[in-house]
Amino acid sequence: MSAKGKAPLLDNNKVNADLIKLTYGALVAQILKDYEKPEDVNKQLEKLGYNIGVRLVEDFIAHHNIPRCLDFRQTAERVQQAFRFYLGFQPAVGNWAPTGNEFSLIWDNTNPIGDFVEFPDNLRTLQYSRVLCGAIRGGLEMVQIDVAITIAKEFLLGDQATELRIRFNKRLEDALPIGED
Amino acid sequence: MATDEEFKLMYGLIASIKSFVARLSPMELKEGFQSFGTDKYRLHFYESPTSIKFLMTSDLAAVSLKDLLMQIYLIYTETVCRNVLVPARGRMIDSQMFITRLETLVQQSPHFASKS
16 A cells, blocks of 8 residues: 555656666766855756756646636646656645745655765755756646745655745746737 | 748737737636637637647647647647757747647647638
8 A cells, every 4th residue: 555656657658766766866976076165056056946847737738638727726727736746645734824826845754856866064055856847837837827946855865855935926928929910 | 921930929919919819808718719710710829837838730620629739738748848858938839749749739629620
């Protein structure tokens, strides 16, 4: 029962989740070598995630026939769903702000991409999960939702869970190219 | 007319119709503008939630090509979006796989056969 939700993916078109986690770990290590400062690495990871999100959202919408969200709660559900489709298991959605424009994605007692990670003490400012924030931000931006994401809790740094806090900023309008009318 | 000009004109047309349609409607629109017809042809429009716009002209027999355009969106994500070597937006699509699959899809569509 403990393996529930972690069934191996038998689909030939998909790769094993562990492979992704290990590859990502190697990638972070390499970026860290190249950029040295954890702050710079965070920026690169955010960018990496953003580029993933921008493309992934097309795939997600086209394949699952997702209609437009009517409110932010639906958006939260979709993000949750997307995690299930692409990372194998889904986070809990919770900690809604009373105004309804801020929520958290929570993975209890785990980090979805950090199973094999041990954090050295001198790298505590490195945000290993930054790539997830970038992916969510990129994906939502494509559907005209501007969000700000912070990492509220990080399991790898000794917290009880990994928690991403997502705040709704504004709706982006379809911009006309300059000079067009 | 240069292709470039034509694209701009079409973009303007679609943007105008979209905003016009939305303003005329007494209620919140779900789908919005989908197609318009003349006595010679019909122009179909589908916009993905990510603002990618798909347009196709057809004869008058084809009433709605929305499903077809949505399938084209699917092909687009599989052949263009998933290719990391292609910039995400704003480039002419030159993927051979996209073109081949698009042709097959359109030719198999019941609307294609209704010509004769």
